Amino acid sequence: GDSVTQMEGPVTLSEEAFLTINCTYTATGYPSLFWYVQYPGEGLQLLLKATKADDKGSNKGFEATYRKETTSFHLEKGSVQVSDSAVYFCALLIGSARQLTFGSGTQLTVLP
Amino acid sequence: ETGVTQTPRHLVMGMTNKKSLKCEQHLGHNAMYWYKQSAKKPLELMFVYSLEERVENNSVPSRFSPECPNSSHLFLHLHTLQPEDSALYLCASSQQVAGGDTQYFGPGTRLTVL
Numbered sequence: 001g002d003s004v005t006q007m008e009g010p011v012t013l014s015e016e017a018f019l020t021i022n023c024t025y026t027a028t029g030y031p032s033l034f035w036y037v038q039y040p041g042e043g044l045q046l047l048l049k050a051t052k053a054d055d056k057g058s059n060k061g062f063e064a065t066y067r068k069e070t071t072s073f074h075l076e077k078g079s080v081q082v083s084d085s086a087v088y089f090c091a092l093l094i095g096s097a098r099q100l101t102f103g104s105g106t107q108l109t110v111l112p
Numbered sequence: 113e114t115g116v117t118q119t120p121r122h123l124v125m126g127m128t129n130k131k132s133l134k135c136e137q138h139l140g141h142n143a144m145y146w147y148k149q150s151a152k153k154p155l156e157l158m159f160v161y162s163l164e165e166r167v168e169n170n171s172v173p174s175r176f177s178p179e180c181p182n183s184s185h186l187f188l189h190l191h192t193l194q195p196e197d198s199a200l201y202l203c204a205s206s207q208q209v210a211g212g213d214t215q216y217f218g219p220g221t222r223l224t225v226l
Binding site: 031036041042043044045049051093100104 | 143157167200202204209214217218219
């Protein structure tokens with residue numbers, strides 16, 4: 001079946017550090033890929049998405065590129081801020097499916 | 113208001129109570145979803161509605177009863193819950209059920225069952 005694997009957390013960084021959160025997937029078709037972010041006490045917010053191979057999603061300084069050859073969708077940001085502290089979820093959706101398949105989430109803490 | 117809203121944001125109930133969670137989407141979408149987020153577990157899809165018709169029920173206990181009176185509103189009726197039902201309940205909507213459409217989430221209802 002379809003699945004998403006995220007790097008284990010928690011991740012702790014200093015402000016202005018470079019961030020990478022790894023995400024790989026297995027899917028029977030050609031999925032759309034998403035990163036959602038969940039701030040403390042809140043629901044999930046869509047951060048960025050990519051719908052086909054080599055697409056790059058970007059938002060708020062975050063980027064992720066859909067790599068079909070490595071079945072990956074790693075999240076990156078060049079300089080993190082304290083306000084980026086949250087849980088980040090990688091997810092996929094097959095066109096014919098009704099259900100988003102989520103990774104387990106990665107807790108990010110950014111220290112001042 | 114815009115996006116997906118949920119009320120209440122927090123709910124504490126006893127095992128014999130009956131309560132309802134409400135979700136409303138202002139995006140003109142045709143599909144709505146209930147997810148459950150428990151501590152240290154992946155998000156679990158509970159129900160899917162397309163144009164007010166239930167199209168998916170992922171083996172959810174009958175103590176959870178969904179209702180979708182129109183394409184903008186979704187309810188989750190709760191009765192005789194168990195403490196292990198304590199979780200964050202998230203509502204989402206998308207343009208269509210299939211087709212890879214992006215799902216947009218509400219802020220969630222934090223439910224505590226005593």
